[in-house]
Amino acid sequence: MSWKRANTITGPTAEGSKYFKRDKVERRIWRKIMDNHHVLFLAPRRVGKSSIVIEMARTAPEGYACIWQNIQSDNSIPIFYKRMCDMIKESLDIYSKTTSSLREFVKGIKITKVSKDGVSIDTVEIDYREQFFNLLEKVKETEVKVVLFLDEFPDVVWNIFKHEGEAAAEKLLADIRSLDDEKFKRNFILVLLGSVGLSHIVKKITGRDDRVNNLHKEYLYALNDQEAKELLRQLTKGATMQVDAQAEAYLLNKMGHHIPYFIQLLVEECDELLEEDEIPHLDSRTIDKAYSRLLQKNERFTDWDSRLSKYFPEKYPFLLEVLRECAYQNTLTIQEIFNISKKHQNDLEFKKDLDDILVADGYLFEEGGRYRFNSPLLRDWWKNRHPKLL
Ligand SMILES: Nc1ncnc2c1ncn2[C@@H]1O[C@H](COP(=O)(O)OP(=O)(O)OP(=O)(O)O)[C@@H](O)[C@H]1O
Ligand SMILES: [Mg+2]
Incomplete structure (x- = not known):
């Protein structure tokens, strides 16, 4: 029997046909971006933050140059600002592929320090922070709004604190606050993502938790019952595995809160068990068995x-x-x-x-x-x- 697997993904971000559309959340974040607010997008682990913003960057409306990156490993101020410069350039580069008016502008962006005669000086320490703010001045000359989705931002604050000390972490937070100025926000918006509460980390580092109050918070919760059913149907559409209403209710009930990742894990495990026995119909016994097998897979948790x-x-x-x-x-x-x-x-x-x-x-x-x-x-x-x- 040739077995067609469910369209699950367990771990990496869900993209393309694997992505379960989260319209309401996407719209809420776009509204904030369009109102010129920097956003702090917080959610527990595995609820689906990264997948959502990757989709947003991919389907951005006209006039928005967007890019997403996981910046978790950045651990110094220069590395962070070098990344900011690169991301801005790359977002404009992607954007200019569809809008020819920006092509010359993008070509003109050079992210290295140049001497008076125009030759780059590799031996001199490059001030990427300065370059970043210079670049923002240039972006202001355009009609485009650059939106950077910075994933795992709280980890970066933490890393910088660990590697470069409290003053450096404070400086980064002060810079983020300074971007709240109208003069930047028309053309440049940050969406910061994190799962460890940023305010908690900030409080730990600076002793205060008002450092990120300027950011507009957006929270992401688990799926509601209807969404969870729809996700389950999307995963099993066209698959050999058959899930009737009873099995659907049993599986979702077993999962408690409907966190997409946990639903995906259980569906994938059920699919494997059914395939082993070549039985397409999912029943409660198989769901229980799949659940126990999942628990034994320690590395997931x-x-x-x-x-x-x-x-x-x-x-x-x-x-x-x-x-x-x-x-x-x-x-x-x-x-x-x-x-x-x-x-x-x-x-x-x-x-x-x-x-x-x-x-x-x-x-x-x-x-x-x-x-x-x-x-x-x-x-x-x-x-x-x-x-x-x-
Ligand atoms: N919209 C979605 N459609 C389908 N699956 C999803 C979706 N969102 C999350 N998932 C499931 O959750 C897993 C993790 O998704 P994602 O990386 O987007 O979550 P996250 O909140 O960014 O997690 P983390 O806190 O670990 O960064 C995916 O591998 C997938 O199993
Ligand atoms: Mg993520």
Whole structure:
């Protein structure tokens, strides 16, 4: 039997036919860009930020030169500004392929320092920050609006803080604030993406959390029931695997909160099991089995754990215990979390940590005063990884 697999993707950004359209979110962000606002696009891990902005950059309206890059590895001010210059040039370059009027302008952009006689001086340290602001002056002469989608921006602030110190990180944040000026915003907009709450990192570095208040925040949540069904149908359209209404409801219920990544993972695993047995019809038994197999694949989830220990090493014991208790008990009340925080001498900041880390980054959600894991998969994985021992 020749088996046609479901159109899943588990890990990399979802693009082209793999992308499930998220119209409402795309429109909301475009509205902010068009109103000349810099945007901070925040969402828990794996909810689909990168996929959305890649699609936005690809389908940008007339007059917008857009480009997306993951800038996570940038760890110094020069590297960051060199990237900004390159991205601006590249976005205009792509744009000018469709709009000939900009071609000469793009050719004229040189991102190197030149001496008075026009020869580039390789030995001299190039001031990319200066070049960036010079380039913005040039972009102002055009009719185009450059939009840079900078993925994992909070990591860059963190890296610069680690490598170049607090003053450098502060300077970067001050520069971002200075871009809020009307003189730049007509032609240049930043969309900063992140999953670790930027304000949390900024607070850690500078001791204040008003440093990024100028950015217009946009949040991305999990799919609603209808969207989750549509995603499931998109994934299995034309596939050998057959999902009836009962199996659809069972699978989505098993996933709890509808985070696209977790739905994709479970569908892919179900598909593999059915293919092994050459049975096209999905049933609840196969879904349960696929779920258990997923839990054994540790590498899918370790990142959720290591991110906490990397960014919040001193709070990690507290966060870990909250998550462990929550995994075992299924729900925790705010009082129970407070009790845990006292054990870790974190009672002054516990609510902020809960909101800004565990909720903002998609581990837990709150409903009627009780906290639970967004994803039962992550909950069960957490129980396995961090068992409660006497
Ligand atoms: N719009 C979408 N259509 C289809 N699948 C999606 C979509 N958005 C997210 N996914 C699923 O989630 C995975 C991660 O997507 P993406 O990288 O866009 O999320 P993210 O929020 O940027 O994650 P991270 O926080 O890890 O950067 C994809 O491999 C895919 O399985
Ligand atoms: Mg991403």
